[in-house]
Amino acid sequence: MIQKGYADTGMTGYLITQNARLIGCSYFNNYTYLMDDVTVLDHRSGSLLVSNGLFRKTSPHATLYKESRENVIWRDNILDGEFDDGTFWIITAESAGKSIIRVRVT
Numbered sequence: 079m080i081q082k083g084y085a086d087t088g089m090t091g092y093l094i095t096q097n098a099r100l101i102g103c104s105y106f107n108n109y110t111y112l113m114d115d116v117t118v119l120d121h122r123s124g125s126l127l128v129s130n131g132l133f134r135k136t137s138p139h140a141t142l143y144k145e146s147r148e149n150v151i152w153r154d155n156i157l158d159g160e161f162d163d164g165t166f167w168i169i170t171a172e173s174a175g176k177s178i179i180r181v182r183v184t
Contacts, residue, residue, distance in 0.1 A: 079101065080098065080101070080103055082103065083102075086107075087106070088113075089115075090116070091105035091116070091118040092118065092120070094121045094123075094126055095122045095123055096124040097124040097125045097126075099127040100127070100128045101127075102131065103128075103131045103132075104131060105131075105134065106134050107134075107135075108136070114139050116140050117140075117143075117144055118141065121144070122145050125149040126149065127150075127151045129153040129155070130153070132156045132158070133157050134158040134159060135158065135159030
């Protein structure tokens with residue numbers, strides 16, 4: 079279990095290779111270093127719970143989640159910006175003052 083983890087300015091924020099719970103974790107990519115095409119969660123294997131996290135998109139081509147699309151639970155996360163993950167998720171936080179999150183699966 080990773081609790082209150084903070085991933086900062088890396089091409090991959092969290093690499094998941096076994097059963098894991100990320101609770102209260104966050105990710106921020108400082109785009110002044112010009113790192114684009116970053117991935118917040120690279121889920122290779124195992125079950126995954128992502129809860130109470132804060133994930134910010136600060137570069138043009140950030141991906142929130144990739145790889146295994148099975149055995150993952152998303153719960154009560156705050157997403158800042160629009161993430162484009164190919165054919166799986168596009169998620170947008172509507173505004174800082176509201177807890178509404180729009181999810182579109184394409």
